[in-house]
Amino acid sequence: MSAHCGPVSARAVTGRTRLALVGSPNSGKSTLFNALTGLRTKTGNYPGVTVARYEGVARVGEHEVVIEDLPGTYSLDPISPDEQVVADVLDPGNPDLGTPEAVLVTIDATTLRRSLGLLAQVMQTGLPICVVLTFRDELARRGGSLDVAALRRALGVPVVGVTSGSRNDLAELQSMLLDRSAWERPVVPPPTDPSQRRAWVESLLHSAAYEVPEADRRTRRIDSVLLHPLWGTLIFFATMFVFFQIIFTVATPLQDAVQSVFDRLGTQVTEHVSPQLLSDFLGNALIGGVGGVLVFLPQIALLFLMISLLEGSGYLSRAAFLMDRLMAKAGLEGRAFVALLSALACAIPGIMATRSLPSAKDRFATMMGAPLMTCSARLPVYVLLTGLLVSPDTRVGPFGAQGLVMFALYLAGAFSAMATAWVFKRFSSRSGPVLPFYMEMPSYRLPRLRSVADAIWSACKGFLSKVGRIILLVTVGLWLLLSLPMHSDAHLRSAGIDPADRTAVSAYEVDHSFAADIGQAIEPVFEPLGFDWQINIGVLGSLSAREVFVATLGQVAAAQNPDQPAEALTHMTYTDGPHQGEKLFTPATTAALLVFFLYALQCMSTIGVMRRETGSWRWPAVAFGYMFVLAWTMAFLTHTVVGALT
Amino acid sequence: MVSVQWDARRQGDTAAPAESAQDARLADLRPGMRGQVTDIDESVEPSTARRLFDLGFAPGAEVTVLRKAPLGDPVVFHVADYEVALRKEQAAGIHVRRTA
Numbered sequence A: 001m002s003a004h005c006g007p008v009s010a011r012a013v014t015g016r017t018r019l020a021l022v023g024s025p026n027s028g029k030s031t032l033f034n035a036l037t038g039l040r041t042k043t044g045n046y047p048g049v050t051v052a053r054y055e056g057v058a059r060v061g062e063h064e065v066v067i068e069d070l071p072g073t074y075s076l077d078p079i080s081p082d083e084q085v086v087a088d089v090l091d092p093g094n095p096d097l098g099t100p101e102a103v104l105v106t107i108d109a110t111t112l113r114r115s116l117g118l119l120a121q122v123m124q125t126g127l128p129i130c131v132v133l134t135f136r137d138e139l140a141r142r143g144g145s146l147d148v149a150a151l152r153r154a155l156g157v158p159v160v161g162v163t164s165g166s167r168n169d170l171a172e173l174q175s176m177l178l179d180r181s182a183w184e185r186p187v188v189p190p191p192t193d194p195s196q197r198r199a200w201v202e203s204l205l206h207s208a209a210y211e212v213p214e215a216d217r218r219t220r221r222i223d224s225v226l227l228h229p230l231w232g233t234l235i236f237f238a239t240m241f242v243f244f245q246i247i248f249t250v251a252t253p254l255q256d257a258v259q260s261v262f263d264r265l266g267t268q269v270t271e272h273v274s275p276q277l278l279s280d281f282l283g284n285a286l287i288g289g290v291g292g293v294l295v296f297l298p299q300i301a302l303l304f305l306m307i308s309l310l311e312g313s314g315y316l317s318r319a320a321f322l323m324d325r326l327m328a329k330a331g332l333e334g335r336a337f338v339a340l341l342s343a344l345a346c347a348i349p350g351i352m353a354t355r356s357l358p359s360a361k362d363r364f365a366t367m368m369g370a371p372l373m374t375c376s377a378r379l380p381v382y383v384l385l386t387g388l389l390v391s392p393d394t395r396v397g398p399f400g401a402q403g404l405v406m407f408a409l410y411l412a413g414a415f416s417a418m419a420t421a422w423v424f425k426r427f428s429s430r431s432g433p434v435l436p437f438y439m440e441m442p443s444y445r446l447p448r449l450r451s452v453a454d455a456i457w458s459a460c461k462g463f464l465s466k467v468g469r470i471i472l473l474v475t476v477g478l479w480l481l482l483s484l485p486m487h488s489d490a491h492l493r494s495a496g497i498d499p500a501d502r503t504a505v506s507a508y509e510v511d512h513s514f515a516a517d518i519g520q521a522i523e524p525v526f527e528p529l530g531f532d533w534q535i536n537i538g539v540l541g542s543l544s545a546r547e548v549f550v551a552t553l554g555q556v557a558a559a560q561n562p563d564q565p566a567e568a569l570t571h572m573t574y575t576d577g578p579h580q581g582e583k584l585f586t587p588a589t590t591a592a593l594l595v596f597f598l599y600a601l602q603c604m605s606t607i608g609v610m611r612r613e614t615g616s617w618r619w620p621a622v623a624f625g626y627m628f629v630l631a632w633t634m635a636f637l638t639h640t641v642v643g644a645l646t
Numbered sequence B: 001m002v003s004v005q006w007d008a009r010r011q012g013d014t015a016a017p018a019e020s021a022q023d024a025r026l027a028d029l030r031p032g033m034r035g036q037v038t039d040i041d042e043s044v045e046p047s048t049a050r051r052l053f054d055l056g057f058a059p060g061a062e063v064t065v066l067r068k069a070p071l072g073d074p075v076v077f078h079v080a081d082y083e084v085a086l087r088k089e090q091a092a093g094i095h096v097r098r099t100a
Helices: A029-037 A081-089 A109-123 A136-141 A148-155 A167-178 A194-207 A217-226 A231-272 A276-294 A297-313 A315-328 A336-343 A347-356 A360-372 A378-389 A401-429 A449-483 A489-494 A502-511 A514-521 A523-529 A533-541 A548-556 A566-570 A587-599 A604-614 A618-645 B046-054
Strands: A017-023 A041-045 A052-060 A063-069 A102-108 A129-134 A159-161 A438-440 B023-025 B034-040 B062-068 B075-079 B082-086 B094-098
Touching (some): A017 A029, A017 A109, A029 A052, A029 A063, A029 A102, A029 A129, A029 A167, A063 A167, A102 A109, A109 A136, A109 A194, A109 B046, A109 B082, A129 A148, A129 A167, A148 A159, A148 A194, A159 A167, A217 A231, A217 A315, A231 A276, A231 A315, A231 A336, A276 A449, A297 A315, A297 A336, A315 A438, A315 B082, A336 A347, A336 A360, A336 A401, A347 A449, A347 A604, A360 A604, A360 A618, A378 A548, A378 A566, A378 A587, A401 A587, A449 A514, A449 A533, A449 A604, A502 A548, A514 A533, A523 A533, A523 A587, A523 A618, A533 A587, A587 A618, A604 A618, B034 B046
Parallel strands (some): A017 A063, A017 A102, A102 A129, A129 A159
Antiparallel strands (some): A041 A052, A052 A063, B023 B094, B034 B062, B034 B094, B075 B082
16 A cells, blocks of 8 residues: 555655644544644545545644644554554554654543553554643543643653643644654553553552542533433434424525526526537536535535534534434444434435544445435425326325325335445444444533534535535536537428427437437336436436436426426327337336435435545445445336336 | 553453352443442453453443433443443443442
């Protein structure tokens, strides 16, 4: 494995010092990373694993120091791919990932007894170390105390205390970053034997006059409500309801606003630029494509606003605690719930939310399941097809049949997502032992504004720079397929089309486009599902976004209003083959199409974001492949069953 | 790597504990009860046993059961001056002597 796998080079940047930041989850590590590096960060992936790599540059005066924020861990004896990365980076005998020149270790002053164990392991690597002591203010609040100078002497390595938000503390640490002559390797490495290590920790605590903080009364009081069997559960569902409402309902008008700005811009361009093809390209493909990228930003920003609030306050652990039993049925853990819930709005935030899962295997299994949750882009397709399938007057008992079909689709999506996650978790767990489940319940803390802003910024930045390009390219590519070749007015007239009739021209264009050629070429694949080449064009077009299916099909059907094509669709017939002249949207075909959209990964934005989160094309390819096979099979079964019943 | 061949089971502290009514599995303790970790069960994978040690469930450590999730699992424990949730499956692998 060498330096050129993955976006962030594993090679040390010459001339700049490289430090690694190590610490347990909740030890204030990421807050410190953000405080030191500001917004000069970049993310990538470690070669070969689904583990994100965060690097940032700390500027101290004229100098720059590269800091690598390693995944949070409780131990250097790895039991997960994330922890393996930490162990490998800190192993001087393993230069593949670039051994840092020195290590910053964050230690939570309120959990010193446990945290010193990790420090002991880091000290055994022999790398120069500086300890950063966090949450001293909380230690004092809870009646604990610690002599930092004594701890420094006892450890034999520098110890800097930081209070979040304190510039003086940060300045002291920054000067330490430059003057690393003070960073010492421990003279005598701590013992490795477990019982000797316990004695080592106890003697350190004694030398540093450590007064154990009292149990956090405030946290216990809040927990007695938030983790109460009844009230806690109610508050949990209320919180999740608000969470979902915000990424679904609050994001929608913002997204509509972004969309309408770009629509207007596109219209302006199409009206004022000639020739027709160039203006179409600029207006629809390019501006439409940029709009198609930016439209996700409100949702991503809101998602990360809420996740960082939940995480920073400590509630995310509580929510995961309440949901763990349920998620365990899918082989996942409680924290996966938030990701799957977000995927109900859109798979993009859903997949990005898997970052809060500490285990790479869980992250990967959740990512594979998340696109099956019924996202908002499927809704217009479901509404259109359900309308064709059952009339609004049909009732089953007291319920409208249309509502029941929609409900069944949501349920099938959620169930399939859980089942898929379970299968992938089983599959990935065959290699390596089953991970034990453990989750620290941190004290409730006020989320820091700065950390929240940093989280939102880096999520949006990462999405734009890595995923935006993919979405833009595919949008332009699909536009070219649907619009080319061009037809002259003379050609149109000879085909019996009035060039002034925009609806007829656009229907003729799409019917004779390269996309139509592809639609016809892949007809044998979809024929068993009842799809003809016209539906195939819609399926192809929907790769840019599922809801595009509605408008594309409207264009094919020459509907007067392509956004409301239901009426035109009912008149569509098979144009060739054994069913020529028969109605295209039979109940069997319509139901098969619904099921196809339930399972197929008809969304290149999802593919793009999976590429970004996993750092390789392998997992998006796996997801696309398995979902296509699943979609085809389920649609075929549906077509057969419904065909036999009607 | 600095990895230690971990074997908590042959730890000295509690070499031959006499079977008594106080001996229990951590998973059997109810909220409010306290115990002292004696050792990790032999059926637990060495890597998991090692992790439990790193999380603070070391022989001699005092553990208090704080609360169970509404569905009975997982359970929050107070150990090594902090709070951590384990599933019953993991807690069942930890031998304790009840102290309260």
